[in-house]
Amino acid sequence: SGFHNYVMMEKVFYVAALAVAAQVSGEHYIVDGEHGDDNNSGQNPSHAFKTIQRCVDELMLSNPGDQCWVRSGRYHEIVDINGLRGTKHKPFVIRGYEEEVPIWDGTVPIQPQHWDYDEVSGICSAEIDYDIFALLLDEDLLTAARWPNALWSDRTAFDNSFWGYCDKSSEYGNIVDDGRAGLAESGINVKGAMAILNIGSFQTYVRPVIDHEAGSDTFTYNHDMGNVHWSPSHNQYYFEAALSLLDIPGEWFYDKDTKVLHLIPPNGVCPDLNSDSLRGRILDYALTITNTTGLTVANVTFLASTIHAYAIKNTESHIDDLTFDSLYLKFPASSHRMLGDDALPYSTIFWASAKMHHETVRGHLSVINCTFEGSEGIALEHNGDGNLIQNNMFIWNDWVGYAKGGGGAVSGEGINEEFSHNTLWYNGQSAGLRPGLTATIKYNHVVGQCSGLIQNDGSGIHIENGPTEGVKVSHNWVHDSPKLAVRFDGAGERMGYNGYQGFNVVWKTNGMMVKGDNHTVENNVAFDRESNGCDICVIYIIRDDTTIENNHTIVINNGAKQADGGKNVFDGGRWPIAGEVVENNYFNEDIKYHMIDPDNWDYRPVAGGALTVGEVVRGPYEEDSSFYWIPGQMQYKTSIPIPLSGSKVDSSRDAVIFLQGYRADKHHFYFGEDQSIVGSAGVEDDEFQFIRNVEDGNVFPLPSLKSNSQYFWRVDSDRYGHVYKGDVWNFYT
Incomplete structure (x- = not known):
């Protein structure tokens, strides 16, 4: 299936905000942004506070178990929580009132005095009061002016078919367009624009264009990134944030020097001056949490804003027993490239511990039943000891790939996390999940990771050599991606050890890769590989490295169309599959004939087929069970x-x-x-x-x-x- 041809059988991604029942054991305070007053007592709807911060200040004087109930409406405020002390069993709670879903809004309405309309270009221009770095129309994201053209609205922004490509004559700091996108033919001058540069395999950088002339196929940029994986034949780029790039409906540009917003509306009509449907983002974090224990935030939408919960670096402070439940984070992170800032976007960050070394990490938090959609960078960064990331949706995040080391849609840097029953749906960067140490990764559904190939390398579930120790990756589906499905990384002296890959189903990917040693690989099935190579790859030797891997790995009860030990660069063939014990597998045959209906996601074994031999089951499912595990986020509806x-x-x-x-x-x-x-x-x-x-x-x-x-x-x-x-x-x- 191609990038635009994958059809989901349901259109409902988002969960109803009903998960957290109102607890009435403690005091509860009401917030009503439209009718409230911060001089009120907050103790009933007719005497509600106006702002969430006022309610938080009241909680600081209250007892564990007390709550803020927030009425529906928009709340444009930065709320700071510092030093709140709830407990695990009696947390403070900030939540939507009953079944109402308030919006924590990082935008302001754009209502200029008038619009100037250019009939030739279709551009609406107006002076505005704010320096904005993202623009929304009817709560959907408009696209910063770019070349080659691509839009968020039709998801072409996730597809590298809409990038420019480097010619092999390109040099570090000086890129020559190879002609496919046609930089010279475009006639635009991109000097001063921001260049998004995927020139480091899984590393992408942002730098301003130093020099370019209209009609030229060559441009220069500040090449101060240090050692990059420079490989012109794999490098790609696009430009953003210049008025010269504004040319199609759905794009916009803001000139911070003149304070003028330029927009080509999707419908060709300048927005209503009295409407609040056009909104500009001016906030990154609407909620910051430090030095706090025992707090639940639930049943709230964060629109073009997000949360920064963190322990203060170089201190003994930490956060503990925080729960984020049934939140909808829509466009949580946006870059500031439109304002000339090439820094990473401000991601959603839940750092339970200030200690960055895994062995000293402490503090625990839970992220449950949330939706992260449209982050321009990493959707979620977290650390802690035993974090629970469960039943969440991570959908259409990161169409730029500008994150440290490839980042991943979800990046964990703690210990003992459980990442379970989550769905990662068509996120753009090279890696889907990159967990911390000794993680348990189970019952997740990873679909279309980096389908648009905006970065090289990577995998749906990417385990570095350190986190391989003790990791358990089981009962996941990974499919429809040109990347590896599950990967244990590292080589030579950087090998990973003692990992587990079991009971996973992998199809239409580049297969499962197992580097290192002392692993267990059991009861997986892998088929319909996207390119040549192995569906299950238990590596024997990596390229021309003479280190033999997986001497003590166990490989049992798996099924794969092709399984081997990787490419033999010395003779052009394939190494045999590595492992100390390689038994009872069904390899190098078409296993799809032995499952009931794999094209319709029914992977149960056919009675009497090759996946069931006596009492031994190959693959992740049994024949006659009344329960069939399906991974991913559960909705309230089936x-x-x-x-x-x-x-x-x-x-x-x-x-x-x-x-x-x-x-x-x-x-x-x-x-x-x-x-x-x-x-x-x-x-x-x-x-x-x-x-x-x-x-x-x-x-x-x-x-x-x-x-x-x-x-x-x-x-x-x-x-x-x-x-x-x-x-x-x-x-x-």
């Missing part, structure tokens, strides 16, 4: 229908499968041949099949199917009496 909605199946199919509803205790199953009737059916109708408790599984039996027919089905999730109606799915026979 999701991930198997077979995929709209697919064709064999009429002998006897069951459907789905990802269970978040925190549901039972599910209601409906099935029939009429979409409308199935969609509206209740428990009294013929389409109703049964109610099943969660512990009884998610493999639901079907009645007998007819050939050449279409069927519809629906599964509602029931959370202790609160029913979330499911979507209607279908398949054909």
Whole structure:
């Protein structure tokens, strides 16, 4: 599947903000930005505070367990929490009021006195009051003027087809365009623009263009980055933040010297002067938390703003028992390139410990049921001891790749973290997850990592040599990416040891790579590799390094179309798969024939096939289980229908499968041949099949199917009496 051809079977990514029930054991204070007053007591809706900071100040004088309940509306303020002392079992809480979802907003409305409109270019121009570094229209991101053209709105910004490419004659500091994008033919002068330079494999840099002339295919930039992986044939670039680049609808440019905003509106009409739909970002962090323990922040949207929770460096301070639950962080990090600043974007940072050495890290935090969308850099950076990152969505983050060492969509630098049931969906940078030491990484769904190839190297789950020690990577799906799926890195003296890769499903990637030694690789399946090479690669020798790896690695019960020890650069062939014990694998055959319906994500073994031999199971699933594990973020509604909605199946199919509803205790199953009737059916109708408790599984039996027919089905999730109606799915026979 190509970058733009992958079709998700559901359009619902975001979770309802209902996860944290209002705890009433302590005092609760109300915040109402529209009707409140900071001189009020805050103790009921008619006497609400106006600002969140005023409520936080009240918590500083209160007892653990007390809460701030924030009414819906926009809150444009920087809130500072320092020295709040709740406990693990009686945390202070800041949350949306009941089922309301307030917006912590880093933007201000752009309402100029008038717009100047140029009929030739279609540009609307106006003097504004703020230095803005991101621009939103109807709460969606507009694209900073760039060349070659690409937009956030259609996600072409994630695709390197819309970058320029370096000619082989390029030199460090002096790039020659190879002609595919046509810099010389464009006629633009990019001197003074910001150049985004992917010239270091998985390293991308930002520097201003020092010299260029219109009609030239060559430009120079300040090359002060030190030692980079300079390889012109793999290098690429684009320009941003110059008025000369503004030429298509959906782009904008702000001139900080003249205070003039230039915009080509998507609909060709200058924004309404009295509307607040056009908004400029002026804040990075709306919430900062330091020297604090026992705090929960829940059921809030952060729009073009984010959170910085951190222990102060070079001190003994730390943060502990912080929980971030059911937050929607939309465009949490934005660069300041439009203002001429080439620094990294200010990411969402949860640093529990000021100690940067793994052995001295302390403090714990949890990130649960949150959505991180549209960060221009790393979506989440965190450290601590035993951090829990669970049931989150990381979607469409980082179309620039400008982060330290490739960064990853999620970067952990602590110890003992659990990263579970998260979905990483089409994030742009070369690596998806880069965890800290002794991490447990399980039940995650990684899709389309770096599908647009804006960086080289990398993998969906990327384990450096140090973090390999004691890491457990199990029960994950990684697919539809030109990168490696799971990677244990390091070589020679920098080998990693004692890692675990088990019960993973990998397809349409560059396979699984295991470098180092003393690992266990078991019950994985890998197939449909994107390029030549191995689906499961347990490395014997890396390139021309004579160090033999994986002498003591165990490789058992796996299945792969091709498995070996990597490329033999000495004779052009392939090394045999490495390992001290290599047993009971099904390698170098097409394993897809031995799974029920792999194209529809059903990886259960076919009865009597090669993946089941006696009592030994190859691969991650058993034949007749009533439960089928599906990784990734659980929604309140059921999701991930198997077979995929709209697919064709064999009429002998006897069951459907789905990802269970978040925190549901039972599910209601409906099935029939009429979409409308199935969609509206209740428990009294013929389409109703049964109610099943969660512990009884998610493999639901079907009645007998007819050939050449279409069927519809629906599964509602029931959370202790609160029913979330499911979507209607279908398949054909």
